Amino acid sequence: MTTDQMSARKIMDTVHSEGRTALTPSECQAICSCYGIPVPKEGVAHSANEAVRLAETMGYPVILKIVSPDILHKTDAGGVIADLSEAAQVEESYDTIIDNARNYKADAQIVGVQVQQMVPAAQEVIIGGLTDPTFGKLVAFGLGGILVEVLKDITFRLAPVNRDEAYSMLDGIKAAELLRGVRGGDPVDRDALADIIQKVSQLLTDIPEIMEMDLNPVFVGTEGATAVDCRILVDFTEKVPVFRPSQDEILTAMNRIMKPDAVAVIGASAEEGKIGNSVMKNLINGGYEGEILPVNPKADEILGRKCYRSVLDIPGKVDIAVFAIPAKFVLQTLEDVGKKGVAGAIMIPSGFAEIGETALQQDMVEIARKHNIRIMGPNIYGFYYTPQNLCATFCTPYDYKGAAALSSQSGGVGMAIIGFSRTAKMGVSAIVGLGNKSDLDEDDLLTFFEQDDNTQVIAMHVEDLKDGRTFAEVASRVSKKKPVVVLKAGRTQAGARAAASHTGALAGNTKVYEDILQQSGVIQARNLNDMLQFARGLPVLPTPKGENILIITGAGGSGVLLSDACVEHGLKLMHMPQDLDAAFREFIPPFGAAGNPVDITGGEPPSTYQNTIKLGLEDDRIHALILGYWHTIITPPMVFARLAVETIAQAKEKGIHKPIVASLVGDVEVEEAAEYLYDHGIVAYPYRMELPVAVLGAKYTWARGAGALS
């Protein structure tokens, strides 16, 4: 701890001992000074000369104010003179103020005259800090003034922030351009702002008792920035630490849960329609090759498997226990499961916190903690892990193995994931229901999928994060390796939060989630369909090596809509170098348009598509291709699809791997062609322009965040 941190801590101790929840202005200023946050310079002069000396050290203009315990209304007493810009004025004003004070109150005790730096108001900004119930300490940045309060133009990051993150906040507001100087105006001192942002974020981190903090306004000019006003609110209540096993503990448990050797089914049943029956059938019919161990005191055998009265009767090791019994019987059985040394309880039953039975849920978690069991759920459909042919769920088995791991907080959404995945033939490694998230959470799943070679993309439906801070930390790490897609549901729950500070009041739940997920490198899906399409498409596309995107289209109209979609998804249409433009022109009719999009026109034979796609692949200034196919008799859909796949295969042989997406317009035959393309590594959709581009956009969002673009 530095000396200054110690001084700051000392101030906090005083506030604590006095039982206050807010700091005084001078305490705020002192804490800022401890952290090197510039505040207006000031000092008390006891003579006109001293006043001038002080003014000269701090720089003009200055303001002089009488300091006297006997004069409360300084202005009325003629005790304030502002806008002094030279020594002579300061000297004269000092004397005037003293005279005025004497005239005002002859017997007033006069301590001296305060000399305070006047900060020029080039641009007002707000820098603040708050304690978010989900994400903990956050730092905030926005423009000052009423207008921005109206437009809510503010951005958040997890505290502390590093230098890059601080600068990203300056660019993270809608009016960012303003800071760069508008209409001939000078740019503001971005370094000074980034510096204050970092320092505020450090202060919040070092002194977690600070709940909310406003530097409002901060005046920033072309050189330097000063926090003119400061407000700090504190809370000294002791916080309950969050339960969080180590990475190793999580992985050990998760590996046993996702890849178990033996699965017990608590409440296994031979009776059609019972959940305990569905789970048994799915385990068996799904092709799981580990041990399937039904537990039911009333049966000797279920679906041809020996049934145990209790999990304790099972001779060997048991990795997971799938619970298919009513909530009221869970606690007793969970004790047994704990004694057996089971790693994970897959808690299908409902009847816990979701219907208000929070005490029951809490009791369950306590038993689990005691025995070191991790709980998935309760109130879930279970989970799938396809590399093990494991369907530990009452839903039907899932057939298409692949690279996407999906999770949902809601059972309904989980069912939609299963239905969509099946109909789209999406390759899936896992589908996991998290339900009430009494214990196992998204960050546990991320930790497992991070090191799971069967998983290449992770897509999560999230209603709330129980521990957003941990999620953000883990997601930041995992998203460097594999894309993490999140659909955050519940935007309407944002609502207004009671908050005593500006920053707090400006922190809508939605915006905080948006900013922190972005900071964590997460791809944010706008809706369930986007989440599913991203999960399906991202593993198909190779990682682009740069930002240059080229559209090759047979339909001018598709080219326009594809360009629109690129703008919407922040993708950059490559500016065409002259030689490349000329090279494309070799292949297209004279009335076609080179440039970008390359419009090969509608009546062209297969060779034109082939030549231009080949060129687009082989020129290494181009990093990604968007194809716009138009159904004609000359180049029918499947002819196009086959030639595209073939051309790409040839490029792959030369070591060329670029992401390619396609939009197919035409009669219904284009549907078969799109499916063929998708199966062969081209993310293709019939009748749609926005969707293939959105998937490519998601790949770019990931690649940029992960630093994967070279």
Next chain:
Amino acid sequence: MTTDQMSARKIMDTVHSEGRTALTPSECQAICSCYGIPVPKEGVAHSANEAVRLAETMGYPVILKIVSPDILHKTDAGGVIADLSEAAQVEESYDTIIDNARNYKADAQIVGVQVQQMVPAAQEVIIGGLTDPTFGKLVAFGLGGILVEVLKDITFRLAPVNRDEAYSMLDGIKAAELLRGVRGGDPVDRDALADIIQKVSQLLTDIPEIMEMDLNPVFVGTEGATAVDCRILVDFTEKVPVFRPSQDEILTAMNRIMKPDAVAVIGASAEEGKIGNSVMKNLINGGYEGEILPVNPKADEILGRKCYRSVLDIPGKVDIAVFAIPAKFVLQTLEDVGKKGVAGAIMIPSGFAEIGETALQQDMVEIARKHNIRIMGPNIYGFYYTPQNLCATFCTPYDYKGAAALSSQSGGVGMAIIGFSRTAKMGVSAIVGLGNKSDLDEDDLLTFFEQDDNTQVIAMHVEDLKDGRTFAEVASRVSKKKPVVVLKAGRTQAGARAAASHTGALAGNTKVYEDILQQSGVIQARNLNDMLQFARGLPVLPTPKGENILIITGAGGSGVLLSDACVEHGLKLMHMPQDLDAAFREFIPPFGAAGNPVDITGGEPPSTYQNTIKLGLEDDRIHALILGYWHTIITPPMVFARLAVETIAQAKEKGIHKPIVASLVGDVEVEEAAEYLYDHGIVAYPYRMELPVAVLGAKYTWARGAGALS
């Protein structure tokens, strides 16, 4: 013309005669005064007493300025004194200014001293006018200041605007809240702003030579608003009038074109693969019952029909001629077609303006005008009009008759429309290719579809509007009767426009299109898929009677995502009255949630869905329903679908018609259920929440604009 209009015209005449393109500040002020736009009061005093008298009439504070042709730099001469707030100050300042002027330049001719009202700057706004190349005269409104220039917070309307439209502009900016008073601030004088907006829009309309106009800033306070600075740019070049037939002429021609008794095919061919062959086959195979008349000098018979050497050889009347010959032969043949009295030429060939052959296209249009032929195209796939079984196109026949009329400017997009429509079994009345739009345009189509009983919704893909003003006028009228959906392609083409005024520079193409289409009551689709889904869904949904929307869901997770979608699409979740809440609770389990969404929970039997849907239909405080179905064994997808359809049918018998959309989550069986629901009047989608709500949102957008909500 009022006296004041005449005065304004007189000023314009002076500007014209002097060959200027800009008005002087005093001319601008004079024109504003002619139209009752408040400008700062001013007058020239020739004595101190007169200065005081002037100041008293206009109200304090005032500013005094020397008026002398010999003193250019007034401030240097000590000729300007501001912030005078009482008579004594004005009197003294008058003398000071005269003295200063004499001291500055002894022989200066002194006209007097200008006394000008100083306007308090409560809030700065911009009110402007511009001449848009597509839409003509527009009025603009935005907040003043650099920040708004950065945030581009400005809104446009076609001039002139009525009172309501002027007020809608005040609410049409993002920072609208600011005008209503923020954080205890007083609201500004909205009436005064609306008044100036109206007056500017009238001025632009009366004096079309005004190309651009800025009132910037306009100062608005709690009472009154004043245009402090004004700039007007003019252009006296004669404008070529736009060709525009009367409504009757359009209808007469369009009725013959869309419902012809006889169709000639110019360039009909017996040879497979030729366009003239495809057109013939489509006409025949499509089941068209009028006369099909092949024209080709080299054949006597084509596909069993007598072939004519020239259209002039055809004995009877011909309504339309479908051109399937190369561009270079079009002009000569079009002369013949004209002589034959054909109403419409369906100009399939390409080779015109789209490849730079603008002169050829112009020649073609001139021939058409001479003979009163309307041209569809050129460079199109043709068109379908299903009520006549008419497939005047080289694409394949379309089978599903229905209520949606669609058009596209691009052939590729047209093919996507056909493919999508076929696969979605969308009922279509017409699909029309407009291509180069050398003559027939979206507003001609709107005029026809407006009175076409076979059409209930019109959806158009638009890249540019040749005459946006006419389109807006017609769309405003038609959209009151039938929903008009527009997909505006080409957002990237917006770019920067060279403009001499602020307003001009702020007018991005995209924002102008957005605002004017909204003003015209058009539903704007964000992408092609939205356009197609709206075209499919809008005719299916009855018009809601009010804003109260209720979500009934079996899956809590769907309920959250459906609520999110409602927020996104501006739909209002009904606040549940206590009695209604209690009524719903009767049907759902105790741990279910009433309120809105009504969460019936996942394990419920069909009767729960049935009872709650019935209640939702029968309580007339509820105006629209969103259903969230969750696939369970207890209530399988088709059971749900049938009960929903049945319940709605029973309500219909009681005269209850409410729009209902549904989101189905579950395994692939929900796809069949969604299709069944859609076929029976419920807009339903599997695995999706945002799409059914988007379609309902489009219905509401239309209903609000058309004043159809009671």
